[in-house]
Amino acid sequence: MNFAYTxxxxxxxxxxxxxxxxxxxxxxxxxxxxGAYGEVDTGADGVKLAFVDHAxxxxxxxxxxxxxxxxxxxxxxxxxxxxxxxQTAFDRAVAAGATPLAEPLTKPWGQVxxxxxxxxxTLVELCTAMG
Numbered sequence: 001m002n003f004a005y006t007x008x009x010x011x012x013x014x015x016x017x018x019x020x021x022x023x024x025x026x027x028x029x030x031x032x033x034x035g036a037y038g039e040v041d042t043g044a045d046g047v048k049l050a051f052v053d054h055a056x057x058x059x060x061x062x063x064x065x066x067x068x069x070x071x072x073x074x075x076x077x078x079x080x081x082x083x084x085x086x087q088t089a090f091d092r093a094v095a096a097g098a099t100p101l102a103e104p105l106t107k108p109w110g111q112v113x114x115x116x117x118x119x120x121x122t123l124v125e126l127c128t129a130m131g
Contacts, residue, residue, distance in 0.1 A: 005048035006079065009057040010120040011069055013038045016051045019119055023096035024081060024089070049079065051120075068121025074101070078115070080125040086112040089126045098124070 010016045017028040017038045026049070031038035039050040052060075054067060068075050083089040086104040094100050098116035101123075106112050113127040 004046070005050055007057070008049070008051050008079075008120065008122055009054055009065065009067065010051050010122075011054060011067070012120070013051045013053050016118070016120045016122075019096060019098075020049075023093040023098055023116075023118070024124075025092075068123075069119070071121060074117055074121070074123040078123040078125045080127060082129040083126055084128070086114050086126050086128060090114040090116065093118075093124070093126070 008016065013035055014031060017031060017040060020026045020040045021028060026040040026042060029039040029041040036053045036056040037050065039048050042049050058064060066075065081089070090100070090104055093116045097119050100114075101117055102113070102115040104112050104114040104126075109130075111128050111130055113125060116124050116126065118124060
């Protein structure tokens with residue numbers, strides 16, 4: 001088994017793609033003409049970060065779910081990005097419209113970690129690489 005992709009269920013796919021470009025420097029790779037599905041360029045071969053609108057997601061899953069943007073609290077999962085300068089990445093994301101949740105902090109094991117919440121409700125960790 002190989003990890004292939006993460007799909008984030010959102011209200012507005014194009015808005016999430018634009019936000020991830022502005023906040024994290026991940027440009028839009030693809031947006032379906034329907035606007036129901038899109039991907040950002042993660043810079044990692046074969047690993048996709050994609051966004052699907054709620055109607056399409058509910059049709060696929062065939063069940064309802066908690067929409068991240070409808071929840072007062074972040075969902076119990078995150079997308080993580082390693083960066084060389086966490087403070088700069090954190091500031092960029094907040095300037096683009098992310099909600100700051102945890103300012104950059106050096107953990108006891110030496111890793112710098114911060115958290116933001118995207119306008120679509122997605123929880124994102126910004127951190128230095130381990131090791």
